Amino acid sequence: MKTLKVKLFGVLTEIAASSEVELNVDFLESIGVLELQAELIKKYPAMKLVQLKIAVNNQFVSDGQCHEGDIIAVMPPFSGG
Amino acid sequence: MHEERYKRHFSLEEVGEEGQSLLSRSTVLVVGCGGLGVPVIQYLGGAGIGHLILFDGDQVTYSNLPRQVLYGEGDVGGSKSMIAAEKIKANNSGIAVSAFEKHLTVEEGLEVPWKIDVILDCTDNFASRYLINDLALLIDVPVVSGALHKFDAQMTVYNYHGGPTYRCLFPNENQRGFGCDQVGVLGPLAGLIGNYMALESMKILLKTGRVLSGCLRTFNGLSHAWNDFSYEKNEMEVEMRKTELATFYSKKQYG
Numbered sequence: 001m002k003t004l005k006v007k008l009f010g011v012l013t014e015i016a017a018s019s020e021v022e023l024n025v026d027f028l029e030s031i032g033v034l035e036l037q038a039e040l041i042k043k044y045p046a047m048k049l050v051q052l053k054i055a056v057n058n059q060f061v062s063d064g065q066c067h068e069g070d071i072i073a074v075m076p077p078f079s080g081g
Numbered sequence: 082m083h084e085e086r087y088k089r090h091f092s093l094e095e096v097g098e099e100g101q102s103l104l105s106r107s108t109v110l111v112v113g114c115g116g117l118g119v120p121v122i123q124y125l126g127g128a129g130i131g132h133l134i135l136f137d138g139d140q141v142t143y144s145n146l147p148r149q150v151l152y153g154e155g156d157v158g159g160s161k162s163m164i165a166a167e168k169i170k171a172n173n174s175g176i177a178v179s180a181f182e183k184h185l186t187v188e189e190g191l192e193v194p195w196k197i198d199v200i201l202d203c204t205d206n207f208a209s210r211y212l213i214n215d216l217a218l219l220i221d222v223p224v225v226s227g228a229l230h231k232f233d234a235q236m237t238v239y240n241y242h243g244g245p246t247y248r249c250l251f252p253n254e255n256q257r258g259f260g261c262d263q264v265g266v267l268g269p270l271a272g273l274i275g276n277y278m279a280l281e282s283m284k285i286l287l288k289t290g291r292v293l294s295g296c297l298r299t300f301n302g303l304s305h306a307w308n309d310f311s312y313e314k315n316e317m318e319v320e321m322r323k324t325e326l327a328t329f330y331s332k333k334q335y336g
Contacts, residue, residue, distance in 0.1 A: 009233055009299060010231075059310065060250070060310055078234070079207050079228060079230075080230055080259060080266060081113055081229060081271070
């Protein structure tokens, strides 16, 4: 089991009541970002209703892998103005 | 008066008289005359952008006044776009302002009879954000986009010289949005981001500096954290969308 730190933004910080959360996930070398997203939604089901964009080391990705130590961020679009 | 008014611009190597002349020949479409739109209009108008086109179908309310500081108590109930046009013209008589007391649609954007150089997305809902993206794609114009959620802000420039679009960043348009009216906002954050957007649009017009294309910049007003995230163009999706839109709107126009 490995612990990944995930930065959250906007409404996601309200759902998780924090701007950074830890996810305990089981993987060897790396985990797919979609799998990571599923883990996040499992922990915080309300996030299922929000469009989530995942960034690995400050690069948004729609697929691909993340590794232990990567900087992971999850971003929703904001609509206010 | 012109010489005196813009003399601080003339002193800047990146602007100068040539740059000021470029600004004075530019046309900018500002969509939304609220929290983000007000500073955008004030600074672009003051700076001598030749022609501002304003779209907003809303009226001024008392709850707007803390952040939409162009309006006063006497303006409550009046049209935001009309009042903004009048006030910015009073600041700078040398510019043209065309105000539309309605919310923008793609069709109306296509019917605007002037060549637009930059669009500023100062709206407060997702439907408008996606339609601005589509309009920009159709008329091949860059968009400076700002968005707020409580103390968080996002900024980016898209559709810049064929760069990624808003849909490359957030492809799913069917989602619930949270406007400032629902979740709250402190005025200075809207002012800060609106000013940032105005600066970014002037850089595009002046063809100077680094533009936030393919980069989503975030700011949190509580923690001071700035973050940059890069995103890429989804070439195939953009081309498909452009074709779909061109077909759809040409059919609408010509039956």
